[in-house]
Amino acid sequence: MKFTDSPTHKVTFRQQNIYIKRDDLLHSDFSGNKARKFYYFLKSDFKDVKKIVSYGSAQANSLYSMSVLAKLKGWQLEFYVKHISNYLKQNPQGNYKAALENGAKIIEKDESCLHEYISKNCLDEESLYIQEGGREKEASFGVEILANEIKDWQIKNSIKNLVVSLPSGTGTTALFLQKYLDCKVITCPCVGKEQYLKKQFFLLEKDETLHPIILNTEKNYHFGKLYNEFYEIWSELKSSTNIEFDLLYDPLGFLTLINSNYFNNKYTILYIHQGGLLGNNSMIDRYKRKLTFNN
Ligand SMILES: *Cc1c(COP(=O)(O)O)cnc(C)c1O
Numbered sequence: 236m237k238f239t240d241s242p243t244h245k246v247t248f249r250q251q252n253i254y255i256k257r258d259d260l261l262h263s264d265f266s267g268n269k270a271r272k273f274y275y276f277l278k279s280d281f282k283d284v285k286k287i288v289s290y291g292s293a294q295a296n297s298l299y300s301m302s303v304l305a306k307l308k309g310w311q312l313e314f315y316v317k318h319i320s321n322y323l324k325q326n327p328q329g330n331y332k333a334a335l336e337n338g339a340k341i342i343e344k345d346e347s348c349l350h351e352y353i354s355k356n357c358l359d360e361e362s363l364y365i366q367e368g369g370r371e372k373e374a375s376f377g378v379e380i381l382a383n384e385i386k387d388w389q390i391k392n393s394i395k396n397l398v399v400s401l402p403s404g405t406g407t408t409a410l411f412l413q414k415y416l417d418c419k420v421i422t423c424p425c426v427g428k429e430q431y432l433k434k435q436f437f438l439l440e441k442d443e444t445l446h447p448i449i450l451n452t453e454k455n456y457h458f459g460k461l462y463n464e465f466y467e468i469w470s471e472l473k474s475s476t477n478i479e480f481d482l483l484y485d486p487l488g489f490l491t492l493i494n495s496n497y498f499n500n501k502y503t504i505l506y507i508h509q510g511g512l513l514g515n516n517s518m519i520d521r522y523k524r525k526l527t528f529n530n
Contacts, residue, residue: 238262238270238277239380243388243505246476248489251498254394255478256385259510265307267510268401268408269300272369274377276304285361286311290349293319293341296511297368299330302337312339313357315349329514368405371439375411382415385505389418394505398497401507402488406435408509409447414440420447423491425484426458450491459483464490466522481511482518 241258261270287305293316305312346352397418403409404426413420424432429449436446465486472480
């Protein structure tokens with residue numbers, strides 16, 4: 236099974252050519268940037284490990300990707316979440332449902348600091364502990380492979396003035412891409428504000444000149460909330476490119492990109508599609524309810 240070498244597709248959006256690195260197509264089960272970030276765990280031998288222990292949100296893309304990783308390795312996944320809504324328990328869907336189907340044990344634990352709780356109570360010599368969203372230094376292994384695929388593509392196609400664009404959560408993917416690429420990497424903060432993302436970058440890299448460029452919007456967006464302009468650009472992307480993007484990160488990724496100085500003929504944009512499509516159905520449901528209510 237191959238979990239690297241995703242294709243790159245050329246599309247047109249708002250009269251500009253953009254290239255899309257299709258990490259959503261890496262593999263039918265193990266795709267997106269979580270597959271890149273967890274690639275190290277897939278490829279390394281862990282003699283004594285029998286289970287992955289991790290935590291995060293019950294709808295997280297990382298929950299599903301870890302459940303696939305565990306399945307491929309023949310391990311158990313023990314995933315702690317602060318809260319699972321009754322609605323989700325009664326109507327399992329998206330990442331949560333798919334992770335359960337892969338045999339994940341999803342455990343509700345109302346602790347103020349799950350990281351601390353797990354470190355003290357849930358680990359033994361058979362556990363591999365992966366922190367929320369994927370531990371940093373291991374993530375660099377798979378992201379370097381992504382960077383090398385981009386470099387090869389750039390040389391093969393004689394791409395000039397390349398700029399790589401992707402939206403950030405923790406910023407781990409963007410930071411390591413910038414580390415391994417010579418071109419500019421531009422990103423936007425989807426979780427928290429610019430200061431939060433800057434802080435994440437500094438935790439991984441002290442030299443600020445090696446940080447990606449952060450694009451901002453005037454309006455303050457909150458992660459996971461619904462915004463009409465998000466749904467509009469997501470639909471427009473779908474109809475003009477025939478590609479489905481994710482509804483949590485990509486709308487802001489594209490809004491900041493098209494309003495930036497990089498969206499013109501001088502630059503060649505490569506946008507990284509980081510997967511996350513399993514979560515779209517529940518987001519689309521929420522948008523439909525909101526849009527019906529508003530009209
Ligand atoms: C996790 C995720 C991100 C954010 O990745 P970071 O490395 O934390 O910045 C972006 N897009 C999608 C679809 C994701 O699943």
